[in-house]
Amino acid sequence: MQRRQFLVGSSLAVGAFSGLAPIRSRSQERIKVTLGYQSLWAGGGSVFETLKHTNILELHGVDASFKTFTYGGPLAEAAVAGAIDNIFAADAPTLRAMARIPGSKVLQRTHDQRFAVIARPDFIGDLADLRGKRLSGPFATTVFPRCIQAIIAAGVREPFKEIRIVNQDVAEQADAMRAGAVDAVTSWDPTFENLIRQKLGRVVWQAPLGAGSGIQGFSGPWLQRYGQDGAVQLLKAWISATWWTSRNIDQADAWFSKTSRLDPQILTAADKADRYLRSPVAEIKTLDFLISAQEIQDTQGVIDFLHDQKLLTNRIEAAPFYDMAPLERAQREIAAGDHVDLSRITITA
Numbered sequence: 053m054q055r056r057q058f059l060v061g062s063s064l065a066v067g068a069f070s071g072l073a074p075i076r077s078r079s080q081e082r083i084k085v086t087l088g089y090q091s092l093w094a095g096g097g098s099v100f101e102t103l104k105h106t107n108i109l110e111l112h113g114v115d116a117s118f119k120t121f122t123y124g125g126p127l128a129e130a131a132v133a134g135a136i137d138n139i140f141a142a143d144a145p146t147l148r149a150m151a152r153i154p155g156s157k158v159l160q161r162t163h164d165q166r167f168a169v170i171a172r173p174d175f176i177g178d179l180a181d182l183r184g185k186r187l188s189g190p191f192a193t194t195v196f197p198r199c200i201q202a203i204i205a206a207g208v209r210e211p212f213k214e215i216r217i218v219n220q221d222v223a224e225q226a227d228a229m230r231a232g233a234v235d236a237v238t239s240w241d242p243t244f245e246n247l248i249r250q251k252l253g254r255v256v257w258q259a260p261l262g263a264g265s266g267i268q269g270f271s272g273p274w275l276q277r278y279g280q281d282g283a284v285q286l287l288k289a290w291i292s293a294t295w296w297t298s299r300n301i302d303q304a305d306a307w308f309s310k311t312s313r314l315d316p317q318i319l320t321a322a323d324k325a326d327r328y329l330r331s332p333v334a335e336i337k338t339l340d341f342l343i344s345a346q347e348i349q350d351t352q353g354v355i356d357f358l359h360d361q362k363l364l365t366n367r368i369e370a371a372p373f374y375d376m377a378p379l380e381r382a383q384r385e386i387a388a389g390d391h392v393d394l395s396r397i398t399i400t401a
Contacts, residue, residue: 082113082114082115083112083113083114083115083278083282083285083286084114084115084116085114085115085116085117085137085138085274085286086116086117086118086119086135086136086137086138087100087103087116087117087118087119087136087137087138087140088118088119088120088121088127088130088131088135088136088138088139088140089118089119089120089121089127089140090120090121090122090123090124090127090140090141091120091121091122091311091312092122092123092222092223092242092243092312093123093124093165093240093241093242093266094165094241094242094245094308094312094318094319094321094322094323095162095163095164095165095241095266095322095323095325095326095329096140096162096163096165096266097308097311097312098297098301098304098305098307098308098319098323098329099162099163099290099293099294099297099304100118100140100308101304101307101308101311102293102296102297102300102304102307103116103118103289103290103293104116104118104307104401105307105399105400105401106293106296106397106398106399106400107396107397107398107400108289108292108293108296108392108397109289110400111289111292111392111393111396111397112285112286112288112289112292112392113285114285114286114289119135119136120311122221122222122223123141123190123192123193123221123222123223124140124141124142124145124146124190124192124193124194125145125190125191125192125193127139127140127141127145128141128145128146128148128149128192129149131149131153131156131271132149132152132153134271134273137270137271137273137274138268138269138270138271138274139156139268139269139270139271140162140266140267140268141193141194141266141267142165142193142194142195142264142265142266142267143194143267143351143354143355143370144192144193144194144197144351144354144355144358145192145193145194146158146267146268146269147351147355147368147370147373148192148364148368150269150373151366151368151373153271153272153273154272155271155272155273155275155276156269156270156271156272156275156373157269157270157272157275157373157374157375158267158268158269158343158373158374158375159268159269159270159283159287159375159376159378159379160267160268160287160290160341160342160343160379161265161266161267161341161342161343161347162265162266162267162268162290162341163265163266163326163328163329164261164262164264164265164325164326164327165240165241165264165265165266165322165325165326166240166241166244166258166259166261166264166321166322166325167195167198167199167238167239167240167241167244167258167259167264168199168238168239168240168244168255168256168257168258168259169182169187169199169202169203169236169237169238169239169255169256169257169258170229170236170237170238170239170244170247170248170253170254170255170256171185171235171236171253171254171256172229172232172234172235172236172252172253172254173251173252173253173254175235175236175254175256177256178206178256178257179202179203179206179207179208179256179257180203180206180207180208182203182208182211182215182235182236182256183208183214183215184214184215184216185215185216185235185236186215186216186218186233186234186235186236187215187216187217187218187234187235187236187237187238188217188218188219188220188224188225188228188234188236188237188238189217189218189219189220189222189237189238189239190219190220190221190222191219191363193222193238194264194354195238195239195240195264196238197354197357197358197361197363198259198263198264198354199238199257199259200238200357200361201354201357202257202259203215203257206257212361218234220234220237222239222240222243223243225237225239225243225247226243226246226247226250226252229247229252229253230252236253236256237253240264241319241321241322241325242312242314242318242319242321242322244321245318245319245320245321245322246314246318249318261325265347267343268290269373270283270286280377280378280381283378284378284381284382284385287341287378287379287382288382288385288386288391288392290341291336291339291341291382291383291386291391292336292391292392292394292397294328294329294333294339294341295333295336295339295394296394296397297329298328298329298331298332298333299332299333301323301329301332302316303399305319305320305323336386336391336394337383337386337387339383339386340383341379341383342376342379342380342383343374343376348370348371348374351370352369352370352371355367355368355370
């Protein structure tokens, strides 16, 4: 997808910072943030490891601590509880949490992701043949409803009646497939690739590349404290970390493999699915993490589907939760050369 063409469209999202005062000088107050990320979400996870193990945040005037979660549902709940300041997940769990934290905003896309319906090796057929079978997936994700939408498109009109569907943590999928407790799962990397490599499953349906991505937003209280200037500094740090990760992918994946407890080779598939991690990025100014108006519309479709299926109590209007203004400013400043000296980035832990 060509992101540059959506610069105008992204302005349709409601701005968050027009009424906020900018942060005080960083010499007066450093930015403090507690960042949550998912231990079983490859791609974006490796970028978080770079932030954790290098001085990139320090160079941007940020003091950070980190907490890990198995997937977006628990991470989002931690944000609602005030245990972390960001929400790093796909669109549905992010918006569900933000609707409960006044003033929260989605500020960026983080990475591209692969996701699929994966069945046991002895499963015969396609999505329509899941009728009467046992399918599991974490309900509080975006992967689950998007996979269910694909099943409906394949002809299973009432999947919650025609398929035995189980709400199951992604961390439990390998054991469930191995034991025959389920016939198929809705999954994403690195669990996706792990299931295939262990010969525990085969892909029945896979979303087209570019159909899924991670997003990141920040809580209302954090944004109120640090304003647009603080958000811009964190966004610049993310852009710098992605640039560095693309050029040091083996090191970043080695860090993330320890967090995920998976062989680093399993992470390669997720790297290849991401537009920036698949090969070294030459110029930092070419990195673009804007979310388009069309993508926000697609998110609204997922939210409406969850509401229609009674998996979401209250309907959420997606667009007001997106604000691309800080990212537009961050990317504009980086393009003009206003960024940290990239040669100063070093490994610290």
